[in-house]
Amino acid sequence: MTNFACRPKFGRLFFMDNNVFNPEHQQKHISNKIVSGLERISEVFKILLWEKAKLVGLSPIQIQILIFVANHKQELCNVSHLAKEFNVTKPTISDAIKTLDKKQLILKDYSSSDSRSYSIHLSQLGKQLASKIYDFATPLKHQVDKFNQSELEAMFKTLSELIYKLNQKGILTVQRTCFGCKFYQKNDTSDYCNLLEKELLNKDLRLDCPEYIERM
Template identity: 30%
Template sequence: MEKTSGFSPEQQLTSLDARLLLSLQRLSDMLKAMQWEQARILGITPLQLQILLFTGHHTAEVNKVAYIATELQLSRPTVSDAAAALVSKGFLRIEEDMRDRRSYSFLLTDTGHEVLAKAEQYTGELDAILQKRPLQEKSGLYQSLVTIIAGLYDKDKGGMQRMCYSCAHYDGNKKRQHACRLLKKKLLSSELQIDCLHHSSLTTSVNNAAPTENGPLL
């Protein structure tokens, strides 16, 4: 069987898989370009924008260099430098972990919250498009994306996916039967989570994190 290439115009003529691969790549490129442009407007780097988006919507428990580095699949020194720059700009503040004086979390300042509201605007066009699509179409698309993300995820290669399929609370067959033991309810495929703060490995991932290579900021 000939290997499918999403970059081959010839295969795109006859292969739906090739067209899907190219479509996903194009969408990724377009989102990245919009994110970079928004970062430029705000006078920060794309990585700093990503850190603002993460810290602005997650708790102090995970807003640490080690965890964010795992989330973004980057080195701890790289994340530490970017977060330190946001602190110097007045967008983030450092909060000491009272349980471990060597550990720190990053929280948004009042100015940081204002910048966060602007940072999120780069998805506005995409959000408007999604809102116009039928619910059934969006549910099917989401289910397909969850399946793709789950298929690509490899914990041995790093990265963090707080999704139902990798959670101890998940009970189901990963096909049409889904349930959450923690919430004590059955879930529709469209209700499966990919960024859940109740994910079973959340606490252990943070507490077992090793010290950063670039100093005490964890």
């Protein structure tokens, strides 16, 4: 019996036509093209991370951990949080930490109340290496810098709202944007931070705020 869903049409399959990665379907709505474009951009991070990884002899996740630990408070630098942050399993993070530890790039701190868990921070060697890998995303930054200020502000506001909405839907487990923060207040036409006690212009909204506290 013929399976109509799988009958080829112009070299492709019927049942696959209605998706954002189909070039013809993309033409039907700009949101299709945006999703497809975001998928392309996600490839940029993979490429740039791998290039840096080969250069310094670490894996991409090990590089991400080093950069994250270098830039965030210690209470976020534990296996559970890192697994959520990078959407991988705890054993994957534990393995990466084991390697970083063997290479003497990190130090473990067991001083929390739970003696089985630990947080990590960078050793002197880790700090030196981190200073060489921070720039992995610079080729992307150079291209972003070519947009004018109003384009950048509009892009940033859309991006931060999208991140917040994906978090609300449970797709993105971690976000630290103003929109999900307990100090954030939406006024009629403006955004306000009750901690900093100031209006937040588009350019002031934060994507990864050190003062962020999740709104319950």
